[in-house]
Amino acid sequence: MATATTTALTDAALLRLVWLASPALPVGGFSxxxxxxxxxxxxxVTDEATAGEWLTHQLHLALARADLAVVAAAVKAFRTNDAEEVAVLDEWILHTRETGEFRQQTEQMGRSLGEWQKSLGTDPGTSRTYPVAFARAASSTGAAPRQILLAFAFGWAENMMQAAIKSVPLGQGAGQRILLRLADEIPAAVDHAMTLDEPRRQSFAPMLAILSARHEAQYSRLFRS
Known part of the structure; x- marks a missing residue:
C-alpha cells in the first residue's frame, strides 16, 4: 500500500508539472x-541554425541566470512559508525587466496564471510575476525543485520554438529540431540555475534589451514582445 501511494503521488506530481508547462495553459505565452x-x-536570426543558436544563448545567458534561479528560490520560499522572500523575488523580477513589454509579459502571464488557479478553486496568492506565480503553483505538486525547473524551462522552450516558426518563418520539422536542441541544453541550464544564490543571480543581456526596446516601436509585429 505504501508503494502504491508513493507511486500515485509521483504520477500526480508529474502530470501537474506537464500541465503547468503546457503551451495550452491559458496564460498567453504564445503571444x-x-x-x-x-x-x-x-x-x-534568419534560419533554423541562427534561431537555434539564438535561443540556446538566451537559455543559458538570460533564462538560467535570472528566471530559473528565481523559480528555484521561490519554490523554497513557498515551501518554508517565507512570504518576505517571495515578495523580494517578485520585486527582483520586476526591477530587472529592462523594457515595458518585458515587464508587461511577466505581469500579464503571472496574473493569467493566478486566474487559471482561481478557476480551479485554488488560492493563487498575490504573486505579481510569472516565475514566482509558476513556483507557487508548482510547489504544491510535491515535485522536486529540479523537476519544477525542468518543466518551466521546457514550457519556455516550446513557446519560443513556436515563435521561431512564425517569425523567421520555419517549417514544423525545423521547429522540432530546435526544440530537441533546447531539450538537450536545458538540464545543464537548470543545474547552473540551482547553484545561483541571490548575490550571483543576474539579468544582463544588453542586446536582448536593445532589441526589445526596438520591438516596442517596430512597424509590423506578430508578437507582444
Missing amino acids: YSEGLEAAVEAGR
Whole structure:
C-alpha cells in the first residue's frame, strides 16, 4: 500500500508539472517572442541554425541566470512559508525587466496564471510575476525543485520554438529540431540555475534589451514582445 501511494503521488506530481508547462495553459505565452521577432527584423536570426543558436544563448545567458534561479528560490520560499522572500523575488523580477513589454509579459502571464488557479478553486496568492506565480503553483505538486525547473524551462522552450516558426518563418520539422536542441541544453541550464544564490543571480543581456526596446516601436509585429 505504501508503494502504491508513493507511486500515485509521483504520477500526480508529474502530470501537474506537464500541465503547468503546457503551451495550452491559458496564460498567453504564445503571444510573446521575448525579442526574437526583433532579432529576425534586424537580420540576426534568419534560419533554423541562427534561431537555434539564438535561443540556446538566451537559455543559458538570460533564462538560467535570472528566471530559473528565481523559480528555484521561490519554490523554497513557498515551501518554508517565507512570504518576505517571495515578495523580494517578485520585486527582483520586476526591477530587472529592462523594457515595458518585458515587464508587461511577466505581469500579464503571472496574473493569467493566478486566474487559471482561481478557476480551479485554488488560492493563487498575490504573486505579481510569472516565475514566482509558476513556483507557487508548482510547489504544491510535491515535485522536486529540479523537476519544477525542468518543466518551466521546457514550457519556455516550446513557446519560443513556436515563435521561431512564425517569425523567421520555419517549417514544423525545423521547429522540432530546435526544440530537441533546447531539450538537450536545458538540464545543464537548470543545474547552473540551482547553484545561483541571490548575490550571483543576474539579468544582463544588453542586446536582448536593445532589441526589445526596438520591438516596442517596430512597424509590423506578430508578437507582444
